[in-house]
Amino acid sequence: MTSTVAPSTSAATGGPSLPQERRLVTEVPGPRSRALLERKAAAVAAGVGIAVPVAVVAAGGGVVVDADGNSLVDLGSGIAVTSVGNAHPRVVEAVQQQVAAFTHTCFTIAAYDGYVEVAEALNRLTPGDHAKKTALFNSGAEAVENAVKIARKHTGKQAVVVFDHAYHGRTNLTMALTAKNQPYKNGFGPFAPEVYRVPMSYPYRDGGLSGAEAAKRAITQIEKQVGAENTAAVLIEPIQGEGGFVVPAPGFLAALSAWATANDVVFIADEVQTGFARTGAMFASEHEGIVPDLVTTAKGMAGGMPLSAVTGRAEIMDSAHVGGLGGTYGGNPVACAAALAAIDAFEHDGLVERAAAIGDLLLGRLRAAQAEDPRIGDVRGRGAMVAVELVDPATGEPDAALTGRVVKYAYEHGVIALTAGTYGNVLRFLPPLAIDDALLGEGLDVVLEGLAAA
Numbered sequence: 001m002t003s004t005v006a007p008s009t010s011a012a013t014g015g016p017s018l019p020q021e022r023r024l025v026t027e028v029p030g031p032r033s034r035a036l037l038e039r040k041a042a043a044v045a046a047g048v049g050i051a052v053p054v055a056v057v058a059a060g061g062g063v064v065v066d067a068d069g070n071s072l073v074d075l076g077s078g079i080a081v082t083s084v085g086n087a088h089p090r091v092v093e094a095v096q097q098q099v100a101a102f103t104h105t106c107f108t109i110a111a112y113d114g115y116v117e118v119a120e121a122l123n124r125l126t127p128g129d130h131a132k133k134t135a136l137f138n139s140g141a142e143a144v145e146n147a148v149k150i151a152r153k154h155t156g157k158q159a160v161v162v163f164d165h166a167y168h169g170r171t172n173l174t175m176a177l178t179a180k181n182q183p184y185k186n187g188f189g190p191f192a193p194e195v196y197r198v199p200m201s202y203p204y205r206d207g208g209l210s211g212a213e214a215a216k217r218a219i220t221q222i223e224k225q226v227g228a229e230n231t232a233a234v235l236i237e238p239i240q241g242e243g244g245f246v247v248p249a250p251g252f253l254a255a256l257s258a259w260a261t262a263n264d265v266v267f268i269a270d271e272v273q274t275g276f277a278r279t280g281a282m283f284a285s286e287h288e289g290i291v292p293d294l295v296t297t298a299k300g301m302a303g304g305m306p307l308s309a310v311t312g313r314a315e316i317m318d319s320a321h322v323g324g325l326g327g328t329y330g331g332n333p334v335a336c337a338a339a340l341a342a343i344d345a346f347e348h349d350g351l352v353e354r355a356a357a358i359g360d361l362l363l364g365r366l367r368a369a370q371a372e373d374p375r376i377g378d379v380r381g382r383g384a385m386v387a388v389e390l391v392d393p394a395t396g397e398p399d400a401a402l403t404g405r406v407v408k409y410a411y412e413h414g415v416i417a418l419t420a421g422t423y424g425n426v427l428r429f430l431p432p433l434a435i436d437d438a439l440l441g442e443g444l445d446v447v448l449e450g451l452a453a454a
């Protein structure tokens with residue numbers, strides 16, 4: 001049997017044993033990648049876009065290898081998913097054992113150990129030492145939808161408050177919760193009702209409001225336009241992901257959380273992107289000392305397998321009736337096995353500390369670059385979740401075109417870098433925590449070369 005995208009290198013398997021190097025043997029995209037992209041264009045719906053035009057055949061540690069034999073430095077982790085490293089050996093082994101034992105029962109038909117063990121781990125690891133319970137799902141959007149269902153059932157109220165620049169997913173309810181029209185919502189309405197958007201704390205763009213001032217602005221808007229007596233939940237990313245790695249001013253999250261508690265409003269932290277060591281803490285809520293009522297998790301949790309969760313106060317989680325939560329695949333045994341292996345790595349392989357060290361390296365280098373280049377308007381983030389905002393130095397206006405040119409330069413020179421932000425002008429860095437310093441530094445060199453060239 002022949003394939004138009006057979007690997008041309010010996011890299012048939014991934015994992016950390018792949019040579020940890022940037023290696024270009026063709027232009028990017030090379031001929032085999034281009035062949036796949038042509039088939040993709042003919043066979044796959046146009047709405048499913050591709051940011052980096054390569055056909056992947058293997059990945060591991062800090063590299064992604066394409067069908068032409070190019071080895072790209074991975075500064076994106078498939079959007080903060082392969083934090084433990086792609087094809088992590090313990091994840092692979094756990095998946096192989098589970099897949100050979102049984103692949104599915106539907107947990108709501110017949111139970112198995114892995115689901116309960118993931119729930120126990122999440123109850124133990126998420127912020128706060130109160131009694132907690134967990135329910136598992138497949139995607140981040142599904143976790144967010146279920147957190148809203150649970151908050152509504154618990155409070156008997158309907159309104160959900162979300163923030164400017166928020167991203168919570170692409171299903172109907174989560175489109176309504178997400179701020180940005182293009183590309184996430186445009187033409188896909190009508191959207192779910194009873195969703196209210198209030199201003200975020202965005203230190204670079206809100207004139208430097210303090211956390212307390214920004215919280216007062218948001219709370220006043222909730223009280224005047226929605227009413228606490230109608231509000232089921234305040235839903236927020238502790239550091240915004242797709243919105244551009246916006247880190248709210250200190251005290252903002254704590255003030256909102258205190259207001260929610262005082263008003264019988266469920267405070268939901270969407271830690272789908274920030275969770276599992278990514279920010280140099282197991283959960284980003286910890287940096288601000290907040291204890292959310294509910295936490296949603298997904299991306300980094302299961303080493304690349306699809307799994308998500310809602311974890312929170314037992315009395316809130318238990319407010320949904322039997323049969324009200326679930327789904328055919330939620331908490332699939334293979335995904336749970338992967339999560340248990342990944343969680344073991346997060347806890348015991350020093351990955352929280354590693355994320356913090358990656359953050360020091362990234363922030364140090366990028367702040368030094370900012371001092372030389374006025375197009376770098378802002379450098380921000382925590383741990384291995386760091387971004388720069390590129391602007392026109394004369395006007396301070398967001399420069400999305402420049403950002404796009406840097407990303408293109410990067411992949412053409414063997415580095416996967418991602419964009420983000422309401423204005424499309426944020427370059428974001430989400431390297432696997434398994435990347436080594438040399439490769440991370442080289443990846444960053446290429447991105448900064450791209451900025452110099454653009």
Ligand SMILES: *Cc1c(COP(=O)(O)O)cnc(C)c1O
Pocket residue numbers: 138139140141142144167168169170237241242270271272273274298299
């Ligand atoms: C990615 C993301 C989601 C949606 O997750 P999917 O698995 O893509 O549905 C929700 N919230 C946040 C904060 C995210 O980053």
